[in-house]
Amino acid sequence: MNIYVYVLRRILYVIPVLLGVCLIIFVLFNLVSPDPTLMLLGKHANLKQMQELRHELGLDRSYVVQYLDIVKSAFTFDFGRSWSTKQEIIEMIKNGAIPSLTVTFPAFLIALIISLVVSLFVAFYRGHFLDRAAVLVCVAMMSIPSLAYILFGQKILAYDLGFFEISGYEHGFPAFVPYVALPCIIWIVLSIGPDVRFYRTVILDEVYMDYVRTARAKGLNEKVILFKHILKNAMIPIITWVVIQIPFLILGALLLESFFGIPGLGGITLNAINSTDFPVVRAMTVLSAVAYIIFSVITDVLYTLVDPRVRLK
Amino acid sequence: MNEKLLEVKDLVVQFRTDRGKVTAVNGVNFELYRGQTLGIVGESGSGKSVTALSVMRLIPNPPGEIARGEIFFRGQNLLHLPLDEMRRIRGNKIAMIFQEPMTSLNPVFTVGNQIEEVFALHQQEYSKAERRNQGIELLKMVGIPSPERRYLEYPHQMSGGMRQRVMIAMSLACRPDILIADEPSTALDVTIQAQILELMKKLQSDLGMAIIMITHDLGVVAETCDQVAVMYCGQMVEKANIKTVFSRPRHPYTKGLLESIPSYDSTKNKEKGRLPTIEGMVPSLFDLPTGCSFQDRCNFVTEDCRGRKGMPQLENLALGHEVSCFNPIVV
Numbered sequence: 001m002n003i004y005v006y007v008l009r010r011i012l013y014v015i016p017v018l019l020g021v022c023l024i025i026f027v028l029f030n031l032v033s034p035d036p037t038l039m040l041l042g043k044h045a046n047l048k049q050m051q052e053l054r055h056e057l058g059l060d061r062s063y064v065v066q067y068l069d070i071v072k073s074a075f076t077f078d079f080g081r082s083w084s085t086k087q088e089i090i091e092m093i094k095n096g097a098i099p100s101l102t103v104t105f106p107a108f109l110i111a112l113i114i115s116l117v118v119s120l121f122v123a124f125y126r127g128h129f130l131d132r133a134a135v136l137v138c139v140a141m142m143s144i145p146s147l148a149y150i151l152f153g154q155k156i157l158a159y160d161l162g163f164f165e166i167s168g169y170e171h172g173f174p175a176f177v178p179y180v181a182l183p184c185i186i187w188i189v190l191s192i193g194p195d196v197r198f199y200r201t202v203i204l205d206e207v208y209m210d211y212v213r214t215a216r217a218k219g220l221n222e223k224v225i226l227f228k229h230i231l232k233n234a235m236i237p238i239i240t241w242v243v244i245q246i247p248f249l250i251l252g253a254l255l256l257e258s259f260f261g262i263p264g265l266g267g268i269t270l271n272a273i274n275s276t277d278f279p280v281v282r283a284m285t286v287l288s289a290v291a292y293i294i295f296s297v298i299t300d301v302l303y304t305l306v307d308p309r310v311r312l313k
Numbered sequence: 314m315n316e317k318l319l320e321v322k323d324l325v326v327q328f329r330t331d332r333g334k335v336t337a338v339n340g341v342n343f344e345l346y347r348g349q350t351l352g353i354v355g356e357s358g359s360g361k362s363v364t365a366l367s368v369m370r371l372i373p374n375p376p377g378e379i380a381r382g383e384i385f386f387r388g389q390n391l392l393h394l395p396l397d398e399m400r401r402i403r404g405n406k407i408a409m410i411f412q413e414p415m416t417s418l419n420p421v422f423t424v425g426n427q428i429e430e431v432f433a434l435h436q437q438e439y440s441k442a443e444r445r446n447q448g449i450e451l452l453k454m455v456g457i458p459s460p461e462r463r464y465l466e467y468p469h470q471m472s473g474g475m476r477q478r479v480m481i482a483m484s485l486a487c488r489p490d491i492l493i494a495d496e497p498s499t500a501l502d503v504t505i506q507a508q509i510l511e512l513m514k515k516l517q518s519d520l521g522m523a524i525i526m527i528t529h530d531l532g533v534v535a536e537t538c539d540q541v542a543v544m545y546c547g548q549m550v551e552k553a554n555i556k557t558v559f560s561r562p563r564h565p566y567t568k569g570l571l572e573s574i575p576s577y578d579s580t581k582n583k584e585k586g587r588l589p590t591i592e593g594m595v596p597s598l599f600d601l602p603t604g605c606s607f608q609d610r611c612n613f614v615t616e617d618c619r620g621r622k623g624m625p626q627l628e629n630l631a632l633g634h635e636v637s638c639f640n641p642i643v644v
Contacts, residue, residue, distance in 0.1 A: 214411065214419070216403070217403055218431050218483070219435065232419075233419070233421055306421065307421055308421060308423075
């Protein structure tokens with residue numbers, strides 16, 4: 001099968017998935033959750049006030065119209081206005097995305113490079129003392145809760161030693177660097193443990209395959225075997241693991257942003273949840289669903305570049 | 314006599330396991346001459362594959378280790394070679410093909426790419442175009458139809474027999490002196506099996522290489538080999554030319570193996586058409602009986618055999634017929 005046909009088909013699959021996701025979001029927000037007017041007006045609201053507010057918020061329209069509204073927003077990103085700040089939600093998202101990405105994107109990239117290098121190194125010296133030590137360090141790093149890193153970083157590295165700002169944010173490069181450096185480092189430390197363990201397992205799964213023995217029998221040296229033969233096979237699970245993380249980068253790091261006072265998307269979402277700002281929460285839900293779907297399509301397309309067998313399926 | 318290519322002397326290979334050290338190959342000796350096909354026969358776990366992998370120095374270490382012995386390839390002791398020189402021999406002078414054609418090729422590279430890799434490694438003077446032409450030539454040589462098209466295909470687009478042909482093509486890329494074939498036809502359909510063996514025989518006579526044919530199938534041995542070595546529990550128990558082994562086996566184990574080949578002619582089988590078997594199981598390498606390791610399954614065992622402490626050693630019973638048995642069958 002032609003690769004373009006495959007990609008096209010994969011993209012067409014997105015439509016029913018997206019419609020389904022919108023339906024779930026609609027059910028969650030309109031049928032499952034409590035009446036937002038009650039929560040906004042408090043318990044002393046009378047029926048007339050409630051009806052007025054429902055009309056104002058467009059909640060008295062038919063379910064079909066409201067559902068189509070969500071579907072439309074998934075394609076146009078026009079999410080309407082926030083109930084509490086009356087701002088255009090898409091503007092809020094645009095403003096929040098940059099601070100979020102300044103933390104998550106460099107952290108993700110650096111963590112990816114470090115973990116890949118470490119896991120290849122560890123896989124090369126499998127069974128060796130270095131391998132065991134690395135696995136031990138990974139488990140230790142995973143066992144320490146993230147709050148411990150945050151408090152240690154803020155108290156010792158930022159407050160006592162003054163390497164970084166404790167919290168806050170400034171727009172524009174390089175002004176934001178001292179603010180995002182510490183949350184970045186903490187993100188990296190948090191992800192290296194599980195990442196290295198995962199990559200190492202994936203690589204070691206390939207090490208004992210028959211084709212590796214064939215490669216040795218040809219006279220290839222271990223480095224070529226690892227970097228050419230094994231790595232390309234291990235790329236399939238690695239790509240899934242990596243690409244599926246990207247939507248979460250856009251959505252920001254909830255915990256880190258709230259601890260470090262970074263006005264990113266994570267913070268916006270938390271505020272919206274606290275103030276019953278349904279449109280914002282819904283916008284973030286739709287956005288994450290769309291991002292997730294897009295990146296899973298990208299993953300599938302990347303597979304075809306790595307694994308020739310995928311195209312036939 | 315033809316040039317002596319390979320001489321293995323007193324090879325001992327051990328594996329460390331959770332239950333202690335096991336000796337998978339215990340004092341194996343053999344020689345291989347140009348143009349010759351040596352069959353190494355035995356049940357699973359008899360040490361035949363380990364012997365073959367040792368020649369390539371491909372025993373996974375840890376847990377495996379060549380504990381003792383010498384392997385001379387054209388006079389050069391392979392066990393003393395630095396690893397990078399050993400790599401120059403692998404795939405170049407000594408090549409190997411494996412039992413699992415379905416998984417022995419890397420699924421994410423084209424067949425052509427994997428063949429060219431051998432040229433890039435051992436024939437560096439080849440240009441890109443030459444590598445490609447030679448690669449296609451190899452596919453043609455092993456009888457793959459429309460080789461130009463197949464060259465660009467991935468392993469999953471081919472059948473098991475085709476993949477084994479590709480493996481053979483790859484192993485012959487540098488016209489090796491020795492081809493080690495570890496059960497090359499076991500995983501294939503019978504008709505494909507015959508084709509592959511036929512192909513190997515033809516290529517052997519074209520290229521004048523020596524083959525070590527590792528198999529548990531005496532039918533394969535009968536079709537392809539000149540010399541046979543029968544292995545049991547890490548030792549070679551009988552070694553002779555093919556005619557002698559099939560017509561006058563002198564080790565009870567060899568005799569048992571030959572008798573347990575099914576035959577159309579049931580009158581040959583004594584017990585009302587029932588196929589004779591070798592009673593019992595191969596003993597675990599962890600607790601081999603002291604003395605002869607075949608004694609508990611042997612039909613010819615005597616009190617004297619059981620009483621002997623040391624292992625029987627290979628002895629020349631007739632010219633070129635070596636047997637390791639305390640009580641060899643008289644013919």
